[in-house]
Amino acid sequence: MKKRIGIFYGPTGGATEKVAKLIASELQGAAEVYPVKDATPSMINNYEIIIFGCSTIGSETWNGEASRSDWDIFRPELRKIQVQGKLFAFFGTGNSVSYPRNFVDGMGILAKELMAQGAKIVGQWPTDGYSFTDSEALIDGKFVGLAIDEDFEAEKTATRVKQWVELLRKSI
Template sequence: MRRIGLFFGPLKGSVNRVADMIAEKIGTDRVEMVHVKTASAEDFDRFDTIIFGISTVGKETWDASISKTDWGIFLPEVSRGNFAGKKVAIFGLGNHVTYASSFVDFMGLLADELMNTDAEIVGQVPVDGYEFEESAAIYDGKFIGLPLDEDFEPELTPERVDNWLEILRKEMNL
């Protein structure tokens, strides 16, 4: 059994690309990639360490748009999951220029669901070094997970991921 479950969606976009990068950096033999579209709450039972990869698309039409996405369909499974004793971390793709006032908001939406479970959320990231106006992903002055912008600052992604994995090595059993 692989110990780390990397639950991500959608397929083939920026989240998928960064999920592959993160799995490579951790070691692909230690990570099982789980596409959320084909997963259910029972899949969480196979892992004690879970990483979630999500993007924010369509904040303007929040409920209508997310309900049709892979993550919109999967969010009820997160609420149904048994996360007792599990540590979870989130990375979120966004766009800090076009969507400065809703930067990586869906990372916050996912965190809200997880906060109703027994999950321990680790991997918070300081806001320093990010430019944006508002974000629903900020809790106690920090991002609840790792924000990434592959649209406008892809060159920063590898270093941001490396720094985050350092945090995760201390805070979860990576």
């Protein structure tokens, strides 16, 4: 089976990587997964369906290992991505309890950059079952992609991923 779906995520080693791999597993071999720190625009341009995953200020910042996140570093490359004829989907990891006003903001910021380039987005996700106050990822009353809280709602992750991938399948 030709792999049409590319999953690009960052940071590595934490919740975002876990969710990237869960999504790939639900897609049953149809997707290839890469850390965005190892990606180039031409790698991304190879895929027809592109899933981008990010945290909102992740463990790298917390550990002081890097002053800028993997996505911050990749951001100048985004404009080299061909958006015509492609479908984009997003997932974001965050913490709805400690950061209720900024829950999964990073996913929204990333998605809006792609939208500004004319990207067609699939996989918008209802806010039912989440508890938060505000988010940059809210567009027309829905999350622009899958929101995951591994800090406080880890037990919901597997079901959320499964249901989101089912939704995605209907749009791709």
